[in-house]
Amino acid sequence: MTEIFGVPVQALFGQLMLGLVNGSFYAVLSLGLAVIFGMLNIINFAHGALYMAGAMLTWIGLEYLGISYWWMLVLAPIGVGLIGIAIERLMLQWLYKLDHLYGLLLTFGLALMIEGLFRDLYGVAGQPYSIPEELSGAFNLGFMFLPKYRAWVIVASLSVCLFTWFMIEKTRLGAYLRAATENPKLTQAFGINVPLMVMLTYGFGVGLAGFAGVLAAPASQISPLMGSNLIIVVFAVVVIGGMGSILGSVVTGLSLGIIEGMTKVFWPEASATVVFMIMAVVLMIRPAGLFGREK
Amino acid sequence: MMKRKLLALTLSALLIPASGAVLAQAKEKAPAKAAAPAKMNISGDVVKIAVLTDMSGVYSDLGGKGSVIAAEMAIEDFKAQAKPKFKIELVSADHQNKADIGSNKVREWFDTQGVDMVTDVLNSAVALAVAKVTTEKNKIMINAGAASTRLTNEDCAPNNVVHYVYDTYALANGPGKAVTKQGKDTWFFLTADYAFGASLEKDTTDAVKASGGKVLGSVRHPLNASDFSSFLLQAQASKAKVVGLANAGGDTINSIKAANEFGLTKNQTIVGLLTTIIDIHALGLPTTQGMMFTEGYYWNLNNETREWSRKFFSRHKKMPSMLHAGTYSAVTTYLKAVQATGTDDTATVMKQMRATPINDVFAKGGRIREDGRMVHDMYLVEVKKPSESKEPWDYYNIKQVIPAEQAFQPMALSRCPAVMKK
Numbered sequence: 001m002t003e004i005f006g007v008p009v010q011a012l013f014g015q016l017m018l019g020l021v022n023g024s025f026y027a028v029l030s031l032g033l034a035v036i037f038g039m040l041n042i043i044n045f046a047h048g049a050l051y052m053a054g055a056m057l058t059w060i061g062l063e064y065l066g067i068s069y070w071w072m073l074v075l076a077p078i079g080v081g082l083i084g085i086a087i088e089r090l091m092l093q094w095l096y097k098l099d100h101l102y103g104l105l106l107t108f109g110l111a112l113m114i115e116g117l118f119r120d121l122y123g124v125a126g127q128p129y130s131i132p133e134e135l136s137g138a139f140n141l142g143f144m145f146l147p148k149y150r151a152w153v154i155v156a157s158l159s160v161c162l163f164t165w166f167m168i169e170k171t172r173l174g175a176y177l178r179a180a181t182e183n184p185k186l187t188q189a190f191g192i193n194v195p196l197m198v199m200l201t202y203g204f205g206v207g208l209a210g211f212a213g214v215l216a217a218p219a220s221q222i223s224p225l226m227g228s229n230l231i232i233v234v235f236a237v238v239v240i241g242g243m244g245s246i247l248g249s250v251v252t253g254l255s256l257g258i259i260e261g262m263t264k265v266f267w268p269e270a271s272a273t274v275v276f277m278i279m280a281v282v283l284m285i286r287p288a289g290l291f292g293r294e295k
Numbered sequence: 296m297m298k299r300k301l302l303a304l305t306l307s308a309l310l311i312p313a314s315g316a317v318l319a320q321a322k323e324k325a326p327a328k329a330a331a332p333a334k335m336n337i338s339g340d341v342v343k344i345a346v347l348t349d350m351s352g353v354y355s356d357l358g359g360k361g362s363v364i365a366a367e368m369a370i371e372d373f374k375a376q377a378k379p380k381f382k383i384e385l386v387s388a389d390h391q392n393k394a395d396i397g398s399n400k401v402r403e404w405f406d407t408q409g410v411d412m413v414t415d416v417l418n419s420a421v422a423l424a425v426a427k428v429t430t431e432k433n434k435i436m437i438n439a440g441a442a443s444t445r446l447t448n449e450d451c452a453p454n455n456v457v458h459y460v461y462d463t464y465a466l467a468n469g470p471g472k473a474v475t476k477q478g479k480d481t482w483f484f485l486t487a488d489y490a491f492g493a494s495l496e497k498d499t500t501d502a503v504k505a506s507g508g509k510v511l512g513s514v515r516h517p518l519n520a521s522d523f524s525s526f527l528l529q530a531q532a533s534k535a536k537v538v539g540l541a542n543a544g545g546d547t548i549n550s551i552k553a554a555n556e557f558g559l560t561k562n563q564t565i566v567g568l569l570t571t572i573i574d575i576h577a578l579g580l581p582t583t584q585g586m587m588f589t590e591g592y593y594w595n596l597n598n599e600t601r602e603w604s605r606k607f608f609s610r611h612k613k614m615p616s617m618l619h620a621g622t623y624s625a626v627t628t629y630l631k632a633v634q635a636t637g638t639d640d641t642a643t644v645m646k647q648m649r650a651t652p653i654n655d656v657f658a659k660g661g662r663i664r665e666d667g668r669m670v671h672d673m674y675l676v677e678v679k680k681p682s683e684s685k686e687p688w689d690y691y692n693i694k695q696v697i698p699a700e701q702a703f704q705p706m707a708l709s710r711c712p713a714v715m716k717k
Binding site for chain 2: 124261
C-alpha cells in the first residue's frame with residue numbers, strides 16, 4: 001500500500017473526510033459569528049452557549065415532548081433565534097454606539113449565565129442523544145467506514161452555508177442588509193426599518209448556532225460545557241477568514257477542519273494548537289484576515 | 296419606562312447568582328447542629344471538616360455537591376450513632392480545578408477557620424498542592440477524589456495524608472490483567488495529554504505486559520478535545536483487540552460515543568480506565584454495554600450499600616459515585632478516631648486511624664497503610680445489556696472482586712521516601 005510519511009494513503013483519506021465533518025461545524029458556527037459581526041459590529045461571545053442551547057433544546061424536545069430530531073432541526077434554531085432576538089432587544093441594542101468591548105463583555109457574561117443555568121439543571125456529565133434511525137448505520141467507502149450521520153452533517157451544513165451566502169449576496173433583502181451595515185442613517189432615510197433588520201440578523205446569526213447545536217447533538221455528548229470547548233477555535237477561524245467575511249468564514253472553517261484533522265494524524269498533541277498557530281501567522285501577514293478588507 | 300424595565304431585569308439577573316452566593320456563604324458559616332461540648336482536648340472546641348471539590352467544572356458530577364451531601368450524611372449518622380460530646384462543623388468550597396485556588400483556600404481554612412481535616416480534593420494537581428499545605432500546617436487530608444499514585448509515592452506524607460478511594464495503579468491493574476488474560480492481549484491507548492493520562496497509560500501498560508500482552512501503540516489527545524473520531528480511526532487502524540481509554544470525564548464519554556458510531560465496538564473491546572457510574576448513566580446502556588473497568592464502589596452490591604445509596608439518592612437525585620461513598624466513609628473514619636482518642640490532634644488521630652480497620656458501607660476490612668494508602672477491595676465490573684437491567688441505575692455485573700492486597704500497589708514497590716528508609 002502506498003504511504004505518505006508512514007501513514008497509508010487510505011487512512012489519510014479517512015482523516016480528510018473527518019476533517020471535513022469537523023470543518024462543517026466550524027463553518028456554520030463561524031458563519032453565524034461573521035454575519036453578526038459584519039452587520040452589527042458585535043463580537044458575539046454568547047455564540048458557544050447558544051450552540052449548546054440548540055443541542056439542549058433538541059434533547060429537551062425529545063425527552064419531555066417527544067419531538068423528533070427532524071422537527072427539532074427546524075424548531076431548535078427558531079427557539080434559539082427567539083432567545084437571540086430577546087437578547088438583542090433587551091440588551092444589545094443599547095451598545096451599538098459604544099466600543100466593541102462592551103458587546104463582547106455583555107455577551108461573555110450572558111454565555112456564563114446560560115451555561116451556569118444548564119449546568120445547575122442538568123449537571124456536566126451530559127445527556128445522551130441517539131442518532132435518528134434514518135441516519136444510523138454507515139457507508140463503506142472502501143477507504144473508510146463513514147457513519148451516515150457524519151455524511152449528513154456535511155450535506156446539511158454546506159447547504160445552510162450556501163443558502164446564507166445566497167440570501168445575503170444575491171437577494172434584495174440581503175442588499176438592504178448590506179446597505180444598512182454600510183450606512184445605517186442613509187438606509188433609514190430611504191424608508192427601510194434598520195433596527196428591525198438588525199434584530200432579525202442577530203436572530204438569524206444565533207439561529208445558525210442553534211442549528212449547529214442540533215447537528216452536534218447526536219454526534220457528541222450534550223453537555224453544558226460543549227460550547228465553551230469549541231467557541232475559542234471558532235473565533236480563531238473567524239479571525240483567520242477575516243472578521244465579517246461570509247465567504248471567508250465558510251472556506252476557512254472547512255479548510256481548518258481539514259488541517260486540524262491532518263494534525264491529529266501526524267502530531268496529535270498539537271491538534272488543539274494548530275489553529276492558533278495559523279492564526280498568528282495570518283495576523284502577521286494579513287492582519288485583516290485571508291478574506292477580510294482593511295478599513 | 297423601557298429603561299426602568301431594563302434596569303429591573305438587569306438587576307434581577309444580577310441578583311439571582313448573587314443570592315446563590317449569599318446562600319453558599321450562609322451555608323459555610325452555619326454550623327451543623329451541635330452536640331454539647333464536654334471536657335475533651337479539641338482545638339477551638341469544635342471539630343471542623345472541610346470538603347474541597349470541583350463544584351462547577353468537568354468533575355462536578357463525580358464529586359461536587361454530592362460530596363458535600365455525603366459528608367453531611369456522615370456527620371448526621373455519626374451524631375445519631377455515637378452521640379459525640381464535641382461539636383462538628385462542615386464547610387465546603389469550589390477549587391475550580393485550579394491548584395492555586397485550592398491550596399489558598401485550604402491555607403485560609405487551616406490558618407483562620409480552625410479546620411482540622413479536608414476531604415474529597417479531587418483532581419491530582421490540586422491534591423498534590425493541598426498535600427503540601429496540609430503537611431506544612433500539620434493537619435489532615437483524607438483524599439477521596441484524586442487519582443495520582445504520587446500522593447503515596449514520590450510526594451507521600453504519611454503523617455498527614457491518607458489516599459482513600461482509588462489511584463491510577465488500582466484502576467489500571469484490574470482491567471489490564473483481567474482483560475489480557477481473557478485472550479484480548481493487544482492494546483492501543485487513547486491517552487489524555489497530561490500527567491494523569493500518561494501515568495494511567497504507564498500503569499496499564501505494566502499490567503498488560505505482566506500478563507503477557509502487547510501494546511501496539513497510543514495516541515495522545517488534548518484535554519477536552521471536541522471530537523474523537525480521528526483518534527478512534529487511528530485506534531481502529533491499529534487492529535488492536537483492546538482500546539484503552541486513559542482519559543476521564545467528558546473525554547471518556549465522547550470517546551465511547553464516537554467508538555460506537557464508527558463501529559469499533561464490533562471488533563474491538565473498549566476499556567475505560569477511569570470510568571464511573573456517572574459516565575455510564577450519562578451515556579446509557581445501549582452505548583456502553585459490555586464495557587469493563589474497575590470501580591471502588593457500587594450501590595447495588597448488597598443490602599447495606601443499597602440502603603445507604605437510596606438514602607443518598609433521595610437527597611442528591613443521583614446514585615453515589617465511588618467518590619461520594621468514599622467521602623462518606625472518610626468523614627466517618629475520621630470522626631470515629633476523634634471520638635476514640637478524645638482529641639483532634641493530628642498525630643494522635645492519624646495513629647488511631649491507622650490502627651483501626653475500616654468497616655462501613657464503603658469498605659470492608661479496609662486498612663490505612665504506613666505510606667498513607669487506604670487499601671480495600673476493588674471491583675472489576677462489566678456493563679449490563681439493556682435487557683439485563685432491572686431498574687434505573689442497575690448497570691453492572693461484578694466480574695471479579697479484586698482483594699485489597701492485589702488491588703493496590705504493593706509496599707515493596709513503594710517510592711515513598713519515608714517508607715523506603717525503614
